[in-house]
Amino acid sequence: MNEASIVFIYTCLLLLSTSNALRTRTNAIKEDEIPTTKIHVPLVAVKNSHHAYVYIGSPPQQKLVIVDTGSRHLVFPCQPCHQCGKHHYSKSYFDTSLSTTAISNKCSDNECSFSNIPSKNGMCPYANDECHFRQGYTEGSHLKGFEVEDIVFFGTGNYEQSIKVHLQTAVPFSFGCETAETGMIANQFADGIVGMISLQQDTVIDMMYREGAIPHYGFSMCMTSNAGTLSIGGTSLKHQHQEQMTFEPLKHGKYYSVKIKSFKVGDIEMKGNRKGFIDEVFNQGKGTIIDSGTTDTYISKAIEKEFKSAWKTITGGKFHNNAQNLSKEQFEKLPNITITLSSGYDWIIQPEQYMEQPKGKVDVKSEWSGTAQFISRIYVDEPEGAVLGSNAMINHDILFDVGNMRLGIARSNCDQ
Numbered sequence: 192m193n194e195a196s197i198v199f200i201y202t203c204l205l206l207l208s209t210s211n212a213l214r215t216r217t218n219a220i221k222e223d224e225i226p227t228t229k230i231h232v233p234l235v236a237v238k239n240s241h242h243a244y245v246y247i248g249s250p251p252q253q254k255l256v257i258v259d260t261g262s263r264h265l266v267f268p269c270q271p272c273h274q275c276g277k278h279h280y281s282k283s284y285f286d287t288s289l290s291t292t293a294i295s296n297k298c299s300d301n302e303c304s305f306s307n308i309p310s311k312n313g314m315c316p317y318a319n320d321e322c323h324f325r326q327g328y329t330e331g332s333h334l335k336g337f338e339v340e341d342i343v344f345f346g347t348g349n350y351e352q353s354i355k356v357h358l359q360t361a362v363p364f365s366f367g368c369e370t371a372e373t374g375m376i377a378n379q380f381a382d383g384i385v386g387m388i389s390l391q392q393d394t395v396i397d398m399m400y401r402e403g404a405i406p407h408y409g410f411s412m413c414m415t416s417n418a419g420t421l422s423i424g425g426t427s428l429k430h431q432h433q434e435q436m437t438f439e440p441l442k443h444g445k446y447y448s449v450k451i452k453s454f455k456v457g458d459i460e461m462k463g464n465r466k467g468f469i470d471e472v473f474n475q476g477k478g479t480i481i482d483s484g485t486t487d488t489y490i491s492k493a494i495e496k497e498f499k500s501a502w503k504t505i506t507g508g509k510f511h512n513n514a515q516n517l518s519k520e521q522f523e524k525l526p527n528i529t530i531t532l533s534s535g536y537d538w539i540i541q542p543e544q545y546m547e548q549p550k551g552k553v554d555v556k557s558e559w560s561g562t563a564q565f566i567s568r569i570y571v572d573e574p575e576g577a578v579l580g581s582n583a584m585i586n587h588d589i590l591f592d593v594g595n596m597r598l599g600i601a602r603s604n605c606d607q
């Protein structure tokens with residue numbers, strides 16, 4: 192399986208019905224006041240996916256999970272999983288029997304937090320009074336398991352350092368103990384996934400904020416192609432920003448989505464054949480979502496013709512998603528893709544972000560002789576709206592300021 196092309200792995204659709212009412216939030220912070228935090232952990236990029244270390248239980252067991260702003264649950268395999276992948280990062284699955292603080296959520300006590308339990312005459316339908324769940328991902332993977340609550344915190348790859356520095360942010364949290372997984376999820380390197388959407392259900396971030404472990408209700412992700420920083424409780428990278436952070440309202444809904452005002456390929460603006468075209472294309476339906484668990488960028492099929500025509504005008508060549516060999520001179524002709532948000536911020540996706548090098552790496556900022564192989568990882572085939580995946584997000588510090596229902600964005604160096 193070509194893992195580089197695993198795209199929609201983690202954007203959960205239709206998963207679990209959500210019931211919590213939207214919490215009310217204030218907009219008390221002024222635009223120029225950026226919520227900051229001192230708490231941060233490294234992001235680890237493997238095969239275009241960005242991971243973080245989470246520690247679970249007492250004593251803590253370390254897992255490496257994909258940080259996903261396109262889903263809402265923390266899940267990974269637990270002992271004894273007979274149908275889970277054999278090649279995950281960790282040598283062994285999470286073992287609840289080794290943790291003195293692990294508690295299985297009880298259905299009859301209404302502790303099932305992933306979904307509404309289909310009750311049979313008011314009775315819990317599952318064996319052992321457990322809270323069972325099933326989850327499907329758009330690319331076809333499935334997993335199932337049961338809910339467990341234990342203490343959880345983010346850390347680094349170094350166990351001792353994580354205990355010393357990060358254990359103080361640990362909070363009790365319900366996660367999914369997988370008993371089976373299929374498809375790409377079973378084959379992936381990551382042990383699991385940590386969903387970061389706080390809009391309708393509690394994530395680890397919600398619990399940390401409520402328990403006073405972090406200063407603000409939010410987090411930021413700043414990714415490079417091979418590393419990055421996850422800030423918890425604000426951003427820890429203000430000193431690294433290369434421009435003023437701009438804020439954009441977050442829309443209420445199932446995903447982190449933003450409103451788009453214009454879309455340009457190079458200097459050519461997509462307009463369609465009528466007024467309001469861009470609004471229709473990008474802001475209706477699921478809209479334009481920011482999804483770190485998707486590696487690539489997907490743009491509505493509605494602008495395919497216009498996009499391809501602009502591409503041709505600018506580069507002289509045809510737009511496609513096959514491997515191609517480019518000289519330095521040809522690469523230099525590739526356009527920036529500029530998405531203007533409702534705040535007026537220009538989110539620029541540069542060729543170095545959307546052109547992947549499947550084989551050897553040339554440094555696109557320096558010269559190279561002959562050609563190097565590239566594949567465009569922008570797809571103009573999305574049924575509606577757009578998915579801005581991790582390749583669109585890299586080299587920006589993106590602050591999910593949930594407490595103020597806004598998204599902060601600034602081009603940034605992503606190293607501490």
Ligand SMILES: *[C@@H]1O[C@H](CO)[C@@H](O)[C@H](O)[C@H]1NC(C)=O
Nearest residue numbers: 513514515516517562563564
């Ligand atoms: C690109 O170059 C490699 C050798 O460097 C060659 O094997 C491959 O066929 C070329 N691909 C295309 C699409 O021209």
Ligand SMILES: *[C@@H]1O[C@H](CO)[C@@H](O)[C@H](O)[C@H]1NC(C)=O
Nearest residue numbers: 457525526527539540541542
């Ligand atoms: C693309 O965007 C970058 C970052 O803003 C800028 O430095 C560069 O000049 C742009 N390239 C083109 C061809 O406009």
